[in-house]
Structures are given as C-alpha cells and as structure tokens.
Amino acid sequence: MLQVIKNRLEQGHRTSKYPKEPINLYKRFRGLPKVDPKCDGALIQRCADACPQDCIDTKNCRIDLGRCVFCGLCETLSGGKFVTFSQNCEMGTASRDDLFTQGDLPALAEHSKKHFKKLFGRSLQLRQISAGGCNACEADTNVLNTPFWDLSRFGIQFVASPRHADGIHVTGPLTKNMRAATITTFEAIPHPKVVIASGACAISGGPFYGSDEIVGDLNSIIPVDLYIPGCPPHPLTTLHALLTYFK
Amino acid sequence: MDKLLQIQNNEKINRADIPHLPFETFRQQLLECAATGGKVVQFFAYEDEGVSKLLAVMRTDKLYVGGCDAPDSFASLTAESEIFHMFEREIGEQYGLKAEGHPWLKMVRYHSNYNGKKDVFDNNYSQDIPGNYPYFSVEGETVHEVAVGPVHAGIIEPGHFRFQCCGERVFHLEIQLGYQHRGVEKLLQSVPLKRMAIIAETIAGDTTIGHGLCQAQALEALAGLEVDKGAKTVRTIALELERIANHIGDLGALSLDVAFNPPSAYFGRIRGEYLNPTQILGGNRFGRGLVRAGGVTHVMGDEQKKLLRDKLAELTPEVEHVNELIFSAPSVTGRFDNTGKVSKENAEKIGLVGYAGRASGLSYDARVSFPTECYAELPANSNSKTDGDVHSRGMVRREEIMHSTSLINTLLDKMEEAKSYTPQELLQLAPHSFVVSINEGWRGEVSHCILTDAKGEILRYKVKDPSFHNWMGLALSLRDEGISDFPLCNKSFNLSYCGFDL
Numbered sequence: 001m002l003q004v005i006k007n008r009l010e011q012g013h014r015t016s017k018y019p020k021e022p023i024n025l026y027k028r029f030r031g032l033p034k035v036d037p038k039c040d041g042a043l044i045q046r047c048a049d050a051c052p053q054d055c056i057d058t059k060n061c062r063i064d065l066g067r068c069v070f071c072g073l074c075e076t077l078s079g080g081k082f083v084t085f086s087q088n089c090e091m092g093t094a095s096r097d098d099l100f101t102q103g104d105l106p107a108l109a110e111h112s113k114k115h116f117k118k119l120f121g122r123s124l125q126l127r128q129i130s131a132g133g134c135n136a137c138e139a140d141t142n143v144l145n146t147p148f149w150d151l152s153r154f155g156i157q158f159v160a161s162p163r164h165a166d167g168i169h170v171t172g173p174l175t176k177n178m179r180a181a182t183i184t185t186f187e188a189i190p191h192p193k194v195v196i197a198s199g200a201c202a203i204s205g206g207p208f209y210g211s212d213e214i215v216g217d218l219n220s221i222i223p224v225d226l227y228i229p230g231c232p233p234h235p236l237t238t239l240h241a242l243l244t245y246f247k
Numbered sequence: 248m249d250k251l252l253q254i255q256n257n258e259k260i261n262r263a264d265i266p267h268l269p270f271e272t273f274r275q276q277l278l279e280c281a282a283t284g285g286k287v288v289q290f291f292a293y294e295d296e297g298v299s300k301l302l303a304v305m306r307t308d309k310l311y312v313g314g315c316d317a318p319d320s321f322a323s324l325t326a327e328s329e330i331f332h333m334f335e336r337e338i339g340e341q342y343g344l345k346a347e348g349h350p351w352l353k354m355v356r357y358h359s360n361y362n363g364k365k366d367v368f369d370n371n372y373s374q375d376i377p378g379n380y381p382y383f384s385v386e387g388e389t390v391h392e393v394a395v396g397p398v399h400a401g402i403i404e405p406g407h408f409r410f411q412c413c414g415e416r417v418f419h420l421e422i423q424l425g426y427q428h429r430g431v432e433k434l435l436q437s438v439p440l441k442r443m444a445i446i447a448e449t450i451a452g453d454t455t456i457g458h459g460l461c462q463a464q465a466l467e468a469l470a471g472l473e474v475d476k477g478a479k480t481v482r483t484i485a486l487e488l489e490r491i492a493n494h495i496g497d498l499g500a501l502s503l504d505v506a507f508n509p510p511s512a513y514f515g516r517i518r519g520e521y522l523n524p525t526q527i528l529g530g531n532r533f534g535r536g537l538v539r540a541g542g543v544t545h546v547m548g549d550e551q552k553k554l555l556r557d558k559l560a561e562l563t564p565e566v567e568h569v570n571e572l573i574f575s576a577p578s579v580t581g582r583f584d585n586t587g588k589v590s591k592e593n594a595e596k597i598g599l600v601g602y603a604g605r606a607s608g609l610s611y612d613a614r615v616s617f618p619t620e621c622y623a624e625l626p627a628n629s630n631s632k633t634d635g636d637v638h639s640r641g642m643v644r645r646e647e648i649m650h651s652t653s654l655i656n657t658l659l660d661k662m663e664e665a666k667s668y669t670p671q672e673l674l675q676l677a678p679h680s681f682v683v684s685i686n687e688g689w690r691g692e693v694s695h696c697i698l699t700d701a702k703g704e705i706l707r708y709k710v711k712d713p714s715f716h717n718w719m720g721l722a723l724s725l726r727d728e729g730i731s732d733f734p735l736c737n738k739s740f741n742l743s744y745c746g747f748d749l
C-alpha cells in the first residue's frame with residue numbers, strides 16, 4: 001500500500017490541458033506540409049518521381065494527404081524549397097477531395113454535419129475496427145486512453161460492442177479477409193452512425209496501395225464522414241479531429 | 248550439415264555458390280541440423296525461370312544456407328521435427344507445393360498462391376476466410392467450444408481463437424489468422440525500389456525499426472553501401488528505444504489484466520514518453536522514415552543527444568519504481584507465477600524466439616549470436632528467471648528495459664556524429680545474389696531475405712516476423728489453463744497479427 005501511495009505521489013497529475021493549452025511537438029515532427037507551387041518545376045518533378053507513395057500532383061502542385069505517409073523525402077530532396085513540414089497536427093477533413101492540398105485545409109468544424117454535433121457532441125461511443133494495416137494506427141489511437149490524453153474526459157469512448165456504438169473508427173487498408181467482418185460490424189451499429197477513416201491505409205490503401213489483397217479505400221464500400229490522415233495519425237491529430245468535428 | 252554453406256548475417260552471396268542439392272539430401276541436411284538443436288531462420292519456396300525451388304537458412308551458433316528444386320509434393324519435414332511446421336504450411340499456401348504427411352496442413356493467411364498451381368487446401372477463394380479449414384475439435388459430453396474474433400473487444404488487431412474447454416479448463420487453443428493479410432511479400436517483389444522502405448516499416452508498426460533495419464541492411468549488402476559509425480549508433484539506439492517502449496506498454500497491460508490498475512495507468516503514459524525520443528531522432532513516434540539503405544535520414548546532434556539523455560535520466564527511476572510496484576505485489580506475482588507455462592522442452596521443439604524463448608530458458612538473442620550495427624561491442628543481457636510462465640516473460644522484459652537503457656547511455660557517451668544522408672534515388676542491386684538479414688527486434692528474431700535475378704531485380708523477397716514462430720507458443724501456454732487466463736497469457740507474448748499475416 002505504501003508503495004502504491006509513493007508511486008502515486010511520484011506520478012502526480014499528468015493529464016494535458018489540451019485543448020485549452022496547445023501541445024508543442026518537436027521541430028522534427030512532420031505534420032501538415034506546406035507546398036510552394038512557385039518552386040522550380042524540375043525540382044517538383046524530381047520529388048514526384050521519388051515520392052514512394054506517388055502522391056504528388058505536379059500539375060496542380062498538390063499533395064494527397066490521404067496517401068502521403070509523411071516520410072519527409074520530398075522535403076529532404078527539395079531542401080525545403082518545394083515542401084516543408086509544419087508541426088501543425090490539425091489535419092482532419094470531412095471530404096476526400098480536401099485532402100489534395102497545398103497546405104491549407106478548410107476549417108473542419110464548419111464542415112461537420114450539424115446533426116452529428118447535436119447527437120454526439122456530449123457523448124460519442126466508437127467501435128474501432130482494425131482492418132489490415134500495421135497496428136501503429138491502433139497503437140496511437142489506444143494512446144488516447146492513457147492518462148496524458150484521457151479521452152473520456154471529453155465524453156468519447158471506444159466500446160466493445162457495435163450495439164453500444166455510435167459509429168466506427170476504421171484503420172488499415174481493408175484487407176479482403178476483413179471485408180466481411182467490417183461490413184458485419186458496421187451493420188450491427190444502430191442508426192444514425194458515423195464512419196471515420198483513420199490513417200493513410202483506410203483512406204487510400206496507404207503503403208499497400210495497388211495490392212490485390214486489399215480493398216484499399218474504405219469509402220468505396222462504406223461512405224466515410226471524417227478523414228484523419230497520417231501514417232499513423234499523431235494522437236493529437238485524432239483528438240483534434242474528433243473534438244472539432246463532434247463538439 | 249556438411250553439405251550446407253556457412254554464411255554470415257548480411258553477407259552478399261552469389262546464388263551460384265549456394266549448394267543446390269537433390270531434394271532428399273536437402274531434406275536430410277535440414278533434419279540433421281534440427282536434430283542437433285538447429286533452428287529455422289528462413290525456409291521458403293520461390294520460382295526461378297518457371298522452376299519451383301526451395302531455400303532454407305538454418306542457425307546453430309552459425310548460419311547455413313542450402314537449396315533444391317522443389318517437387319510438387321514432398322515428404323514433410325514437420326512429421327519429424329516440429330520446427331518446420333509453419334514454414335511448410337506457408338510453402339504450400341504461397342507456391343502450391345504440398346508437404347505430404349504434414350500433421351496440421353492448413354492455410355496460413357488465406358490467399359490464392361503466387362504461381363497458379365492447384366490449391367493445396369482445395370480453396371478457390373470465392374468463400375470468405377477461412378475457406379476449407381478443419382478446426383481441431385475435442386469430442387466429449389462435457390466438452391464445449393469457445394470461439395472469439397476476428398473482431399475483438401478492444402482496439403486490437405483481428406484474429407480468430409477457438410478454445411476447446413472442459414468447464415473453465417482449456418484443453419487446446421487453436422489460433423487462426425490471416426485477416427491482416429495485405430500481400431506484403433508480393434508487393435515487395437513487384438513494386439519499384441522507392442516504395443520498399445515504406446512497406447518494410449509497416450510490416451508491423453510496433454517493429455518499424457526492426458523490420459526497417461533488416462531491409463536496409465539487406466539492400467546495403469546487395470548494393471554495396473557502407474554505413475558510417477554515427478548512423479549505426481542512431482539505428483542501434485532506435486532499435487533499443489523500440490524495445491523499451493513495447494516492453495513498458497506490455498508490462499502495464501499485464502498489470503491491468505490482473506486488475507492492478509495504477510501501474511497500467513503509469514506505464515500507459517510512460518510508454519508514450521519512450522516513443523517521443525524516437526520522434527526526436529527522426530520526426531515520428533514509431534521511427535518511420537528514419538532508417539534507410541545507406542544510413543539514417545536525420546543526424547543526431549548535441550541537441551538531440553541532450554534531449555535523449557535528459558529524458559532517460561528522468562524516466563529511468565520512475566520505470567524502476569513502477570516495476571518494483573508490479574513485481575513486489577503478492578496479488579500480481581500470485582497470478583503471474585506458474586500461469587501460461589511453456590516448458591523448455593516444448594519451447595525448444597517449436598523454436599520459440601525472443602523474450603518468450605528466453606523466458607523458457609532458450610538463451611538465443613540475435614544481438615549476441617549474429618550482431619549487426621553496434622551490437623558486437625555492447626554487453627549482452629542475461630535473464631534470471633526461466634520458468635516459462637507469465638512471471639518469467641514479465642521479468643525478462645523488466646530486465647531488458649534496464650539493459651536497453653544502459654546500452655543507449657553507453658552509445659550516447661561515445662557517439663560519433665552520423666554523416667548527413669543522401670537519399671538513394673537509384674539503388675543498383677547485385678544480380679544473381681542472395682542475402683539474409685537478422686536482427687533482434689523487441690519480440691525476437693526478425694529476418695528478411697532477398698534473392699535477385701540476372702538483371703539485379705528482386706526475384707524473391709521473404710519476410711519473417713518473430714510472431715511466425717511464437718503464436719504456437721501462445722497456444723501451448725493455454726493448455727490446461729483456466730480460460731480466464733487467456734488475456735494474461737496473450738499479453739505476456741503480445742504477438743503481432745500483421746507481422747504474421749503480412
């Protein structure tokens with residue numbers, strides 16, 4: 001017992017004050033990229049050719065954040081002239097098209113379906129479905145339940161049964177082998193329900209795009225309401241998206 | 248074993264130098280190696296100019312390689328030694344080659360084979376997973392079956408578990424996976440080189456550095472790239488940080504599973520504190536984009552070194568205190584002791600690796616046996632408790648956290664600056680070559696193997712996550728246990744679904 005108390009004192013109170021106070025991430029962190037369309041065309045082409053995800057659109061000078069894995073290669077190659085990554089984590093969008101960007105995303109709050117805010121603003125229960133992927137998305141979603149983030153203080157919880165849920169939070173490129181289970185889980189949730197695609201995988205297939213063992217785009221079988229880009233999305237990206245979209 | 252070729256970890260070998268034996272000799276050589284305690288690092292099929300072939304890498308205290316032409320069906324090695332069990336099933340699934348007499352020939356991941364041969368399991372894949380899959384079942388009046396998954400209760404990966412029980416007691420647990428199969432190996436064999444690192448890093452997200460490192464080393468061997476000392480140090484530190492973060496997360500979860508909540512809350516947070524230093528190194532909590540063929544993408548300067556050192560100094564006493572809290576609580580040790588036992592004999596038989604193996608008394612640690620990066624000059628860890636139960640698996644991790652911390656501190660003290668990195672836009676791989684790379688990821692032995700063709704293109708890319716060996720260990724640990732101890736046993740192994748399913 002004494003040990004429990006001693007540890008409790010040592011650990012203290014660690015929950016962050018977010019969103020009242022911002023959380024600053026280290027300068028090497030790669031958040032929302034900023035693209036300079038006026039940069040030399042040859043350099044843009046070189047970045048596009050080298051991009052492992054083929055997600056740089058040279059014509060419109062945009063990056064597809066739904067496919068980008070934030071590897072940072074384009075920034076390194078262009079010496080920051082074409083792309084620079086900011087430490088801004090706020091990247092959730094309500095439409096797939098908005099993820100093709102030069103670095104300015106529309107304000108998510110305004111795109112939220114009004115009735116979602118009314119219905120789920122005070123209490124949101126989500127069923128997480130891991131459908132392929134590498135488990136880093138799941139790991140950084142789980143982190144939201146640790147004392148630092150303490151997701152439940154916002155009335156948001158991940159629940160075990162789809163019957164208790166208001167929606168699904170899907171990670172992974174939707175493998176063929178998880179297709180049926182994903183649909184069954186989705187169908188088991190009572191209406192009205194929300195669908196969240198989290199991570200490059202669920203949005204576009206991510207690192208596995210082009211594989212014939214995956215569906216690769218959740219939206220093609222279940223209409224998605226909220227997109228959270230990243231590989232994996234930083235816990236802050238997920239938290240910001242959930243709070244802005246539903247609160 | 249005299250007919251196999253002895254090789255080094257990460258050594259480029261001309262494929263012509265690999266002994267190509269008649270199948271029967273090949274089989275005998277592998278069995279002979281297994282009989283003297285040898286283990287399988289890699290055993291797979293591939294196709295070369297329309298001919299199916301087999302290749303195996305075995306380890307004793309050295310590494311050996313050998314190959315043969317593959318008959319469409321062949322006498323199973325598993326019938327004589329269990330260590331080949333999963334490998335032969337995989338060979339059947341990937342290349343339609345049937346191991347006759349295999350006692351447990353079932354699908355591994357549920358996908359059609361790579362070369363259009365007749366399906367070994369008589370599946371045509373119009374059905375959803377698992378297709379024709381004869382689950383093991385126990386008959387009897389008081390016997391009942393519990394089926395769980397693929398979708399589980401928490402935020403975890405999918406898999407299907409079947410328990411054959413008598414009351415609360417588990418006779419046998421069958422673990423059927425494949426739900427996470429996304430075609431990793433097929434992708435690695437077909438995509439342009441620029442995509443490969445991204446795929447390697449996402450084979451198992453919690454082993455980003457482990458798998459990323461294996462691939463980088465293999466490509467470096469094939470492309471003849473040198474890595475400077477500073478970069479090696481950063482990679483070693485990153486691999487050890489990965490180990491610490493995962494061990495801490497799991498110890499917290501183990502504590503939660505025996506309903507001792509405070510340590511789980513503390514370790515839940517502290518695990519994140521160990522991901523942040525990785526973000527300081529390379530901009531991502533899991534180490535994405537840090538390790539690349541040729542070095543590391545970010546050098547470690549004085550600023551990063553100081554941040555890392557200070558963080559470790561702050562966290563280490565906290566970690567020790569929380570560990571002390573867990574392992575000194577009688578209510579915890581009472582539940583950890585003698586639960587989920589895997590005897591040394593069984594561990595040996597199925598070839599357990601990593602901390603699970605070490606907890607059962609198999610000392611194998613790839614950092615010691617086949618050192619890469621900076622490991623040759625670093626001291627090894629030896630674990631004190633080897634009873635093969637949850638307690639031992641927990642203790643190994645507790646000890647490894649402290650050991651890894653001291654490794655990182657040692658490296659920080661004598662670290663050389665890494666040269667700045669130039670992205671390898673055009674990697675040229677040696678033709679007709681073979682390389683196998685082995686690293687001790689946090690779960691155990693991670694291995695990648697690459698074969699190139701006449702043009703230096705990748706003919707076969709084989710990945711092995713330690714989970715490929717260890718899932719069977721979890722199944723065995725449940726024998727004769729109460730079914731309510733499943734979460735505890737499961738967490739004590741914490742295996743990767745995606746690393747297994749590829």
Ligand code: SF4
Nearest residue numbers: 051068069071072074
């Ligand atoms: S950061 Fe994104 S856009 Fe840039 S190279 Fe990597 S995947 Fe491509």
Ligand code: SF4
Nearest residue numbers: 133134137199200201
């Ligand atoms: S998006 Fe990236 S981190 Fe998330 S599951 Fe896919 S590969 Fe893993």
